[in-house]
Amino acid sequence: xxxxxxxxxxxxxxxxxxxxxxxxxxxxxxxxxxxxxxxxxxxxxxxxxxxxxxxxxxxxxxxxxxxxxxxxxxxxxxxxxxxxxxxxxxxxxxxxxxxxxxxxxxxxxxxxxxxxxxxxxxxxxxxxxxxxxxxxxxxxxxxxxxxxxxxxxxxxxxxxxxxxxxxxxxxxxxxxxxxxxxxxxxxxxxxxxxxxxxxxxxxxxxxxxxxxxxxxxxxxxxxxxxxxxxxxxxxxxxxxxxxxxxxxxxxxxxxxxxxxxxxxxxxxxxxxxxxxxxxxxxxxxxxxxxxxxxxxxxxxxxxxxxxx
Numbered sequence: 001x002x003x004x005x006x007x008x009x010x011x012x013x014x015x016x017x018x019x020x021x022x023x024x025x026x027x028x029x030x031x032x033x034x035x036x037x038x039x040x041x042x043x044x045x046x047x048x049x050x051x052x053x054x055x056x057x058x059x060x061x062x063x064x065x066x067x068x069x070x071x072x073x074x075x076x077x078x079x080x081x082x083x084x085x086x087x088x089x090x091x092x093x094x095x096x097x098x099x100x101x102x103x104x105x106x107x108x109x110x111x112x113x114x115x116x117x118x119x120x121x122x123x124x125x126x127x128x129x130x131x132x133x134x135x136x137x138x139x140x141x142x143x144x145x146x147x148x149x150x151x152x153x154x155x156x157x158x159x160x161x162x163x164x165x166x167x168x169x170x171x172x173x174x175x176x177x178x179x180x181x182x183x184x185x186x187x188x189x190x191x192x193x194x195x196x197x198x199x200x201x202x203x204x205x206x207x208x209x210x211x212x213x214x215x216x217x218x219x220x221x222x223x224x225x226x227x228x229x230x231x232x233x234x235x236x237x238x239x240x241x242x243x244x245x246x247x248x249x250x251x252x253x254x255x256x257x258x259x260x261x262x263x264x265x266x267x268x269x270x271x272x273x274x275x276x277x278x279x280x281x282x283x284x285x286x287x288x289x290x291x292x293x294x295x296x297x298x299x300x301x302x303x304x305x306x307x308x
Contacts, residue, residue, distance in 0.1 A: 007252035011260035014244040019267030020237045024229050026275050031226055033084040034211045036233070038199050039226055041077065043234025045196020051239075052189035060190070064181055072194040075168035076238075077202075082161035089154025097137040098158045103261040104130050105166040107298075110173075110254025121301045122255065129259065129294035136265075136287025173249035173257060184246030188239055259295045266292070 024036055031039075057065075087095045104126055111122060176184060206212035215223060249257060266288060273280060280288075 003251045007248045007256070008260065010244050010248035011252065011257065012263050014241050014248060015261065015263035016267050017236045017241045017244070018264040019271050020232060022268030023271045023275050024233060026272065027229055028222075028226060030222060032212060033087065034206050035213065035226065036229070037080045037084060038203055038206060038212060039230030040233035040238055041080075041195050041199040042203070043230040044076075044192045044238040045199060045234075047235045047239050048189035048192025049196065052186060052193065054193070056186075057190055057193055060181065064179075065190075065194075067175065068187075068190045068194050071168055071172055072191045072198065074164040075172065076191065076195050077198045079161050079165050079168070082157045082164070086154045086158035086161065089150040090158060094155065095158050097134070098155070099162055099165075100133045100137055100265060101130065102162060102165060102169075103259045103295075104133075105162060106169045106258025106261065107255050109166055110170055110258060113170075113254075122298055125294045125298040125301065128297070129262070129291050132287045132290030132292075132294060133262075133265075134287070135290065136284050138283075169249075169258065170254060172246070173254055176246055176250050184250060185243050187246055188242035191242065192239055256299060259298055262288075262291050262295055 024040075025033075028036060060068075083095060083099065086098075107122065107126060176187065182190060203212070207214055218226065248260075252260070269280060269284070269288070
């Protein structure tokens with residue numbers, strides 16, 4: 001199969017499993033964001049431990065292990081922590097609006113590596129994409145609602161999460177394209193092992209501070225659902241999603257890789273609407289359609305030769 005087409009399909013599959021994260025709050029209405037995050041991370045780490053030889057991980061060069069730690073923090077643990085704080089302080093709709101710009105920030109940052117002139121063919125598609133994301137999200141964004149004392153800090157946390165994930169996406173893709181030390185599958189497990197270590201340190205702190213309930217304080221049915229969704233998110237949305245994202249990162253240019261992240265919102269929207277039995281508004285459908293058209297236009301401008 002053509003590597004470019006394979007990369008496109010891999011990113012669509014990546015976003016399909018990433019989109020599961022949008023359903024978890026609906027399926028677990030009584031669980032705190034910290035409980036969901038730690039459950040997902042611990043499951044991700046345990047699955048990585050089962051699928052990857054720990055002795056091989058230990059034998060990796062120290063520089064690679066340090067890189068895995070930094071990537072685990074920026075692309076996984078700290079990213080989710082900042083996003084949760086931002087949602088609590090500034091509102092979920094504001095978080096969706098800001099994080100929804102990740103495809104634009106990844107694309108722009110990746111393209112700038114080739115020089116400022118490399119952005120010229122994408123100026124209009126990127127502006128169109130941003131307009132589509134804003135249009136799709138502002139229907140449910142209450143800008144006047146972010147007026148509490150903590151709202152500015154919450155928005156700052158979300159913006160920092162966006163910056164961190166943008167950086168992670170770029171350097172992770174560059175590392176996977178250059179290294180022969182680990183495969184995309186192995187790299188997902190290595191990051192999972194590091195994430196597990198961080199989560200196991202954070203868990204007793206969360207219990208001690210009341211940010212997460214002790215297992216004995218949760219009913220049997222709710223604990224079973226929390227465990228089920230931890231496995232779904234840790235194994236599917238995180239481990240498998242990271243593997244697919246790593247594989248796509250090896251074959252796709254960052255320009256396209258970044259914009260394909262829009263499909264995470266598309267799948268997430270579909271899953272949520274099915275879960276709650278609603279249909280998207282005309283404004284939401286129009287915004288997503290414009291954003292998807294912008295992605296198609298970018299691909300066409302970059303990969304379809306101009307006619308003489």
